[in-house]
Amino acid sequence: MLFIKHKYSTEDLIARCKTADRKAQELLYKQFAAKMMAVCLRYATDKMEAEDMLQNGFIRVFQKINDYRGDGSFEGWVRRIMVHTSIEYYRKHHKMVQLDIEESGFEQPVNALAASSLEAKDLLSLINQLPAGYRMVFNLYAIEGYSHREIADMAGITEGASKSQLSRARTILKQKIEQLEGKQYEYAG
């Protein structure tokens, strides 16, 4: 990896990828694959699904690389493609859960210290366990930083549905964290 970074800059690789240079495509893929795999994992139920998303995403990256004009970071551009590909994958393979849940009055109390002590892979595991629709909205809003209006456009749902699904996702996640905390106390006791 280090060797690759020294030899070719990302800009060089992008330029070569624009001429469909297969070696450059492979090097560029290797440079971003692990980061993008983590993105896809958040949208997927399991690793297999995430790899399918990653594959589709990179094919699109190489097909559309001539559209990248160098405005903004390349990583951000690739990430957006991954997110869009993941949503598309989700819409193709999962039935959209359209739930109109009332804004839940009951908020699960979460111990901030306990939550922050959770490892990234534990949090990822919690996200993976969410129903697909909740998972997608939570990812887009909480991690990617899209607004409800943007999520509604991207996912083809209403803003209201986006809001209620986010709320429901948070509630489920908090419940799960509480359970984990309880277990931790049990182990400690």
Place this chain on the structure above:
Amino acid sequence: MNMPDKDFDSLFRTKLGNMEVEPSARVWNNISAELNGFQKRKLSPVWSIAATTVLLLSAAAWFLTDKPVKNQQNQVAANRKQVVIKNQPAENNVKTVTPDAVEQLPKVDVDYNTDVNKIAHVTRKTIHQLNIKAEPVKQEAAQSVIVQENTPMVDKGNQQVLAAVANQTEQQAVVPDMSLNNQTLTGAAENISQSDAIKVSEPVMARQPERRKKRGIHTLGGLINAVIATVDKREDKIIEFTETDDDQADITGVNLGLFKVKKEK
């Protein structure tokens, strides 16, 4: 302690935002394979256009090369008509087929591969053979067997005209061929009566569809036969269809090497 939503979200964002997970090697292999396929697919319209062009050109070539043959035959027919009309007033020049001539004609087997002189010779010979005086017969019968000695085309002696005349000879030779099968003609006396002449014209009409077969494709069966003939050079094709004008194309012959079936036409 209750955690606000904002903090809750940012906990996930910070912890998962910088996460890296190595995908398995199959992902790149699949991407690479798919990109190869994509590049091939990008080329495919070019190939399909090229293939279509070749197909159209070959079809055009096939039809264009077929046309002159038709024209030539039409011209021969036209020439023949003209000549007949021309010769009608001059009764002396119109010779009719006598039984003697009938017997001699089948020998005239024109080989198109022989050189022009040979054809010319054969043609002249044929004309000479036919130049035997006999009683004129009814015009319908006469039209199908007319050969004239003083056709200007023969005198010119150029290759095309000779070929055309040779064609004419062949077509006329059909009549005696048929006539031989006709009992009335073989045993006929020198004077051919009117009723006999009509009988001669009947088999001539019966031969029409077979003649047409040589000129071009008119039916689906004919089209299939023509296509098969370009591939299968054997006398009995792998499959043969009728070439009648009916909409239905019936199978008249099958040849699978060991297994052969052929209906009599």
